[in-house]
Amino acid sequence: MTNLVPIRRALLSVSDKTGLVEFATALAERGVVLLSTGGTAKALREAGLAVSDVAEVTGFPEMMDGRVKTLHPKVHGGLLALRDNADHKSALATHNIPEIDLLVVNLYPFEATVAKGADYDDCIENIDIGGPAMIRAAAKNHGFVNVVVDVEDYGAVLDELAAHDGATSLAFRQTLAQRAYARTAAYDAAVSTWMAGATEQPAPRRRAFAGTLAQTLRYGENPHQVASFYTDGSNRPGVATAKQWQGKELSYNNINDTDAAFELVAEFGTDAPACAIIKHANPCGVAEGDSLLSAYKSAFDCDRTSAFGGIVALNQPLDVDTAKAITEILTEVVIAPGASDAAREVFAAKKNLRLLTTDGLPDIHAPITTYRQVAGGMLVQNKDTGYVGLDDLKVVTNRAPTEAEMADLLFAWKVAKHVKSNAIVYAKNGATVGVGAGQMSRVDSALIAAKKAERMAEAIGLPEPLTKGSSVASDAFFPFADGLLEAAAAGATSVIQPGGSMRDQEVIDAANEAGLAMVLTGMRHFRH
Template identity: 65%
Template sequence: MPAAPDFPPPADRAPIKRALISVSDKTGLIEAAKTLAEMGVELVSTGGTRAAIADAGLAVKDISELTGFPEMMDGRVKTLHPIVHGGLLSVRDAPEHAKAMAEHGIGGIDLVYVNLYPFEATVAKGGDFETCVENIDIGGPAMIRSAAKNHGYVCVCTELADVQEVLDALKADGTTDLALRKRLAARAYARTAAYDAAISTWFAKSLGDEAPRRRAFAGALVQTMRYGENPHQSASFYREENPRIGVATARQLQGKALSYNNIADTDAAIELVAEFDPKAGAAVAIIKHANPCGVALGGDLKTAYERALQCDPVSAFGGIVAVNQRLTADAAREMIKIFTEVVVAPEADEEAIALFAKKKDLRLLITGGMPDATAKGDLFKQVAGGFLVQSRDNSRLTPADLKIVTKRQPTDTEVRDMLFAFTVAKHVKSNAIVFAKDGQTAGIGAGQMNRRDSARIAAIRAAEAAETAGLPVSLAQGSACASEAFFPFADGLIQAAEAGATAVIQPGGSIRDAEVIAAADEAGVTMAFTGVRVFRH
């Protein structure tokens, strides 16, 4: 590791005499270049950027005028030159550096504005391998890193917003201060790190490498929050470069800023409701503390919401509601009858938006579409000293996937109820038990340390829901019961049968499967094995 040279400290204020500009996204380019030129800054540029500046009638030098070399190899080589990097890296107040600059005719470059080749956008558009490779920028990251390292003297900008900060500083007194240059340098290294992360992730996927030796993650800041899960924790929200449709892409129409817990719960809600095809019918999921407290299908959103709410109206207070169809005014009228933190929908009618506008604390999010529940992708979780990475659970079951292991065969209605219940259970924290009937959850037991207690809680919820609705029997009566993992003992199944379930769906695979099957037969319950476990921790 090289020792730090004994350089004199840079002055706080530094002027900008020469700027090197090379951008792929030319939004705001001419305005920025014109302002710099009016301030007496010499402009140097490359390729299409130089042409755009020149076409606007501004004086601009081509990079080849500095280096003495033309662009070559289809533009791959143009800024990778000692004249460029010497001008970026030279420590202005170091005598040896000044001597080298004089001997080799190197002029200082005080501002670099580079936004990189659109590699991420090329991947998002489905570019083939060769096209993606050609959109890997080499000279841009090199210049950014050089300028950022020499932030004592050089401003580095990777976004138009960075340039505006520099222009604002220059308008004040013609210089920039060291604090600004340090902030710009930090952002610049984050940008090149994110760029390299995108490239390495894409390359690994292209090679089918599911566990590359090194893994990088990157995101762009969306929001700094007042606090995290608790008031003493800080928190921020970041968006991936090319995110799936979901909470990260949603547009907030009203309400105060989303909290950390709001975003986590909204994500859980939209991912759950996305399991149900909007073309097949309306679906509503109500989430509280990352767990569903009610999920239902219906002929319309109003009906689906009323059915979802019936499952657990107590827990639904202050919850998150997600719908899979355009939000209607009829549904909105029902939703505003109780306090709800967030409603998220693919679209919303103007009347529904107007109804929600009267509830200032309610946040309305519009996603513009539904997430693809079958899409592949990776999920990661930070643990002390590292990360866990796994593929998304995009499993889907059909009637053909079910293995009936009991003497009694299920009816078609029971099969539909079992599949619905198991789909919901996939989104309930383990250990999970879900009772469901006719496309409506009847009772949900979540996150218990043993499966029998989850079954008990689900049964209690179903009985209480029926009592609240004035019904004579528990909602679990005649329902299907889903367990997201196998029953290790028969007690959980017996609890479900006693609550009124007539059908059970579970992965199977326990050493006591025979005991559980025998208990089901004795209770007259039909049971299906899926062979698929859907733990959610």
Template identity: 65%
Template sequence: MTDSVPVRRALLSVSDKTGLADLGKALAARGVELVSTGGTARALRDAGLDVRDISDVTGFPEMMDGRVKTLHPMVHGGLLAVRDNPEHAQAMQAHGIGAIDLVVVNLYPFEATVMRGADRDTIIENIDIGGPSMVRSAAKNHGYVTIVTDPSDYAALLAELEAGEGATSFDFRRRMAARAFAATAAYDAMISQWFAFADQGEMFPEMLSVNGRRVEELRYGENPHQRAALYTPVGPHAQGIAQGRQVQGKALSYNNYADADAAYELAAEFGGQDPAVVIVKHANPCGVAQGSSLLEAWTSALQCDSVSAFGGIVATNVPLDGPTAEAICEIFTEVVVAPDADEAAIAAFSKKKNLRLLLTGDLPDPRRGGLMVKPITGGLLVQSRDNGAIGADALKVVTRRAPTDQELRDCLFAWTIARHVKSNAIVYAKDGATAGIGAGQMNRRDSSRIAAMKAAEAAETYGWEKPRTVGSAVASDAFFPFPDGLLAAAEAGATAVIQPGGSIRDDKVIEAADEAGLAMVFTGMRHFRH
């Protein structure tokens, strides 16, 4: 192996023709022989270039609708031969195999074919076989062969050839080989995922392939001593925070992305109809409200816990307007996420240079499927998304008193929030706004008390006669194992309760609710969030 390998012969076979003609002209200008296949050869000839068909190299025509064209020793011998190995050199000479110094290949558009909803036969036809084989052969033999799989690397290839006077260096070939193996690994992972999930309906296949494309390296992870990067999945996937357009502000951090995603997932629960505002701090909602206007929703959400909202993340379910943006700017806010924003809103945020404004275009579907992956020591935990939802018709009244219509609305609102709060989760809500949120405690009673304490502090801050927990509904993400958590909610003034039920002490809890005059409904569905 030598460091510098002249490029005298190139094999080009691409599905994505972006930049192909310019690349072909630049190679031809250096005297590189161009060998190509099918549509790639036609595109190069249309650009006025001399091209040798792959069938001239192999001695066999392209056949079986193009399925068989490059799977031949005349191709792979020219790619895999170790040039300074005497036995390899002798075999090449004996069989008339010419060396191939450069391979430019990108693969059949499997992902795009699936995304456009093509039928099964069309999807199968877009599984590339010869392409990945050439890529892997060239990448394995990167001591002598340069492999390029992405049109975005054409400029780097030409710069390398310019610097090397028509040759490539080992470092460049090694770097391109790493990119090539990553490309084929992601491609195969996409195919295996499609077969398992879409074609066979298998949620947990025996072999799980998880892959992604790096969008950017982040400044650091959760803490400055940790490293981090943002990836997007390769293959069909939902659009969301990762695809958002950042209008202004510093680069988003690891924590910014995590918190913004938590906020936007909750905002999506309200669809694009009545305006809703979500304020999140450390992945937990600290204020959520709906209103007749976005500004009204912002004011109500902020009043739930204005202390925690400082330095938080704000998400809305409808486009931002100027008055709401002006109000948000009155406190320190890290990130604002919305489907869109009008000119007045963008102008208002522009005065806060460090505030990140992220516009996503659409809301994610809160009921979408998919898998969630969590690393543990020595393994991965994989589960389906918590996309369960409960409507009024599915609730079971278990107390002597049934909830009023308003209490029922507040129960369902609180329940919607609770599934996005870290366990043990308690959420008080009244008139379409959170009154107090207790999150992440080791027992449910403490969550009830913390949420009530925050409501009392809010009442003192804003000069209210009484906390908003008085006359509220309270949601618990899991059953009350003892009456104490429920009684703490009653002491805070809650009049209605929504919880999954299912405790061996349900009778005791129902009895305590009846004695306190509470209306209570069971959902039969738990929403732990760890």
């Protein structure tokens, strides 16, 4: 392959015309001959640029509403011909095919069409055919041809031409080719994923995954791991779409924990102020309150030790009083739907604290597909959007929960959904008072949560742990009565759990004997 190859002729056919005229003008000033199609050619002519229609090269007009315009040997021959192959050069001359040294294509906006909720026929019409075919041809022949699929690369091409007197290097063309194949792969992934959903195929034979680089991370979970952050284009409010107002770049763990925090606080909507504090993807405190400040303080008091260096998520715009309270300890990230100017000024004094705003909460009921890689494969499932309300609960004990207990049971259940299994969550007055996460035994989760509550009571001078008189949630059924009895020993008076164990009656009998009220949800919330 030749290293430096001059660009003499370019074919431009773009859907997104951002920066098009400026880029084409710079090419023309270098003496590059411009070919184009349809709306792109019109935009260039209106800017006063000399441009030839592809139809003039092929001898065929655009037809079938533009479906057929570049699918022609005089286009693909110009892209695929090896410049150092005598037979190829002869074929070009025999058939009067001009060499194309630069292809600039961005595809029909299929992803955007799907995102705006277009109907089936509109989505089909926005599947690009000629564009991907040309891109793949040009990328294959990167030894001689440059291919640009992203507006962001226009400047890089011009810089390369300036550095090499109108030519590009092989290394540069290889980079462009990789980006081109990644773009067509992502495009096909978007089409196939949409079609699987549109045709109700929950488990298609093949599934494609794609993303766009948002950030090259300093490292992964640990400093010796290489990592990067990719977005999926879904525009779901959260860490991927948030605006960062201050602080250094988010780390791998920051992104993971911030996502966990914001998805949890979204469970509470926006009617009442709520706060979630996350450490290592698990909540160490969650609360609702009369204000964001009271919600934050209640969440903080669940586990002040773990909250140090944690992630704070709010369901309403950050105000100045809450901002002041948050800055009293080390906090890594705060994410909220918004933030007042006064609150941002408070945070400005804490240069390492990252503040993210999202302009909204994620829809916790929206269907989302999640992926997890395992050795040799990928696990795919729908996101846990399971929800239970008051009418879904079944009282199975002699005593029914009081109104206050029921409110705390439902609160604890929302939190338990976001705690690593086995999960036990004690709640009282709309706040977590003990969280046990990620244990191999449900009994241990109950014990750990209770012990943490005891330590917090001693630390803040309470006469007894707040688990006394609390409501407790278990993310899955109690296989034996022992876990339930540990919760009772910690002072819980009511229990919410899925039920479904072979020993349900044994657990119910133990609850009755301990004077507990218990309700079953019929729904499990494992989170591994």
